[in-house]
Amino acid sequence: MKNILTVSQLNENIKAFLEEAFGSLWVEGEVSNLRRPQSGHVYFTLKDDKSQIRAVYFRQYGHAQNRAVNFNLEDGMKILCRARLSAYPPRGDYQLIVESVEPQGVGALQKAFEQLKLKLAAEGLFDESLKKAPPFLPRRIGVVTSPTGSVIRDILNITRRRFPSVDILVAPTRVQGNEAAPEIISALRHLHAYGKVDVIIIARGGGSLEDLAPFNDESLAREIFHSAIPIVSAVGHETDFTICDFVADLRAPTPSAAAELVVPLRSDLQNRLQNLRKRLVAAQRRHLDDQKELLAALQARFKDPRRFLMDFSIHLDDLRERIQRALTQNTQVMKSKLKHLELGLQHQTPERQIREKRILLNNLEKDATQAWERYLRDRRVRLTKQEALLSSLSPLAVLQRGYSITRRLPDGKIVRNAGWLTLDDSIRIQMAQGVIQARVEKIREE
Numbered sequence: 001m002k003n004i005l006t007v008s009q010l011n012e013n014i015k016a017f018l019e020e021a022f023g024s025l026w027v028e029g030e031v032s033n034l035r036r037p038q039s040g041h042v043y044f045t046l047k048d049d050k051s052q053i054r055a056v057y058f059r060q061y062g063h064a065q066n067r068a069v070n071f072n073l074e075d076g077m078k079i080l081c082r083a084r085l086s087a088y089p090p091r092g093d094y095q096l097i098v099e100s101v102e103p104q105g106v107g108a109l110q111k112a113f114e115q116l117k118l119k120l121a122a123e124g125l126f127d128e129s130l131k132k133a134p135p136f137l138p139r140r141i142g143v144v145t146s147p148t149g150s151v152i153r154d155i156l157n158i159t160r161r162r163f164p165s166v167d168i169l170v171a172p173t174r175v176q177g178n179e180a181a182p183e184i185i186s187a188l189r190h191l192h193a194y195g196k197v198d199v200i201i202i203a204r205g206g207g208s209l210e211d212l213a214p215f216n217d218e219s220l221a222r223e224i225f226h227s228a229i230p231i232v233s234a235v236g237h238e239t240d241f242t243i244c245d246f247v248a249d250l251r252a253p254t255p256s257a258a259a260e261l262v263v264p265l266r267s268d269l270q271n272r273l274q275n276l277r278k279r280l281v282a283a284q285r286r287h288l289d290d291q292k293e294l295l296a297a298l299q300a301r302f303k304d305p306r307r308f309l310m311d312f313s314i315h316l317d318d319l320r321e322r323i324q325r326a327l328t329q330n331t332q333v334m335k336s337k338l339k340h341l342e343l344g345l346q347h348q349t350p351e352r353q354i355r356e357k358r359i360l361l362n363n364l365e366k367d368a369t370q371a372w373e374r375y376l377r378d379r380r381v382r383l384t385k386q387e388a389l390l391s392s393l394s395p396l397a398v399l400q401r402g403y404s405i406t407r408r409l410p411d412g413k414i415v416r417n418a419g420w421l422t423l424d425d426s427i428r429i430q431m432a433q434g435v436i437q438a439r440v441e442k443i444r445e446e
Contacts, residue, residue, distance in 0.1 A: 011089035018094055022085040027053075027096060028104055031077045042073060046081070046096065054095040055083065072115055078104040109209045113216050116243055120218070125225045131249040132230040134262050137269075138198035140167040141262060142191040142229070144184055145203040147172035151255045155203060158259035163266045169197060175204040180214035185223045192229060199230045199262050202244060203255035206237040215242040224248055234258035399432035406430075409437075418445050 005013070029046040036042055040059035045052050057073070073079070080103075083096040103112050120126065141159065145151050147170060159166055171187035174180040184202065191197050202224075204215065214220070215235045221243045224231050233248035234255040245251040252258035391397055395405065406415045409426040421427070421440050429436040 007092070008089060011087060011092050014094070015087035015089060018085045018087055024082060024084055024099070026080060026082055028078070028080045029053075031073055031079060032075055034073060034075050044073065044075075046079075054093055055081070055098050056095060057081075057098040057101065073101065074111070077111065080104050109213065113209070113243070116216060116218055116221075117246065120221055120243065120247065125221060126246045134199045134230045134232060134250060137163075137264060138166060138262060140169055140197050142169045142171060142194075142197040142200040143203060144171045144173055144187045144191070144200060145255070146175045149175070149205060151203045151205050154256045155201065155259045158256055159263045162260065162263045166263055169194070174214075176207070176211050176214065181217035181220050184214065185220055188223055188227065188231075192227070197229055199232065200227070201232045201234055201252075201255070201258045201262065202248070203234040203258060204236065205255070206240055212236055212240060212242050215244040217243070220244065221247045232258045232262055396432070399430070402432075404429050404431045418443055 027046060029048050029052075031044050032047055032052070033045040034042065035044065042057040042059075044055055044057070046055045047053070079101050081096070081098045082100045083098045085094065086097050087094040103109050124130070143152060143155055145155075152170060156168060159168060169191070171191055173183040173187045175184075188200065188202075191200055202215075204212070212235060215233075224233075224244060224247045230249045232250045232252055233242070233245045234252040234257065235242050235244055238253035250261065252261050399405070407413060407428045407430070408415050408421065409428055412428075413420075415421060415427065421443060423440055423443065425440045427438055427440060429438060
């Protein structure tokens, strides 16, 4: 008897065979049929010009195992992915379990750059109001760059020429390759831990988009944004732009320009100090001359101090007499006010006030009673007039004069025109007293 397998067993065997035979492999192709369900996993088809294969990128790989993924997968994007070949037994499909993804080609790198730029800009990492200004004259400059390239030599030469006393602390890192971004982040953290750096320059020479990829790393951008020390980005040539340039506190077109931006020219400072010294000496001399003139004028006014004492004595006597007159006048006024208040109190006894209030209350009561009686008379007159008006307009009054109201049955519509009726229609005739129900036998329209 042959060994008979169920479909499930066959698919499970195929899955085990594929996973054991192929293991981990690298596959490149173009993304199509991209789907992102609520689970957070990404399902897509990886294809080339002749074939295609299903692929799934689980959320845990994107969050934990793949630092290089700083872009969103999109249809039409060319990628290189590390994956395991497996099968999905319920459908009998074989597929790739993607573990990491890298963009392929300059177009994909540029797309990843634009996506990260928009994301960080929306989060406010490029906000100009949050950027810190470098110090005017730093005592120590931290430089994050390769220790063997021409960049560090250019920075050292320029700073030595412009201001030799400024210290340069180099934090050596790689500036190209997959390990460059973590090394740059580590170098920044070491400079912060050292704590004696006034400004940091991140520098690298020019290169292709692939060469500058470490400076488009999201983790590096966030490290720069949270830096307590001002950071100057000097990556690439003047036409090169990286995420590091946008998030840094200051962007320099070249590493040499960065050194010129953070280090002033000592000769210029010396000239400015010399000019300030001359201006200070001139201002001091003018101030001394003004003080001499003021002193001379005061000396002329104070030739005989006794004359000023006599003037003050006379002024003091005059003030004393004016105060005495004011006190006497004020005393008389207060006595007059007191007398007036006494008279007023005599006229404002409680018995008199109660008597006056009682008279006022009686008058108010009488006025209120008369006003209410007038109001009731007016209302009765108005009611009588309204009653007469309503009676004149009532349909019942019309009926009392011999008229009647004819309604068509069964809808009860009032008949105003004989043409509205037909023979044998039932009608209802309402008179002043009583109701007649009749049937139409003849219709004559006039």
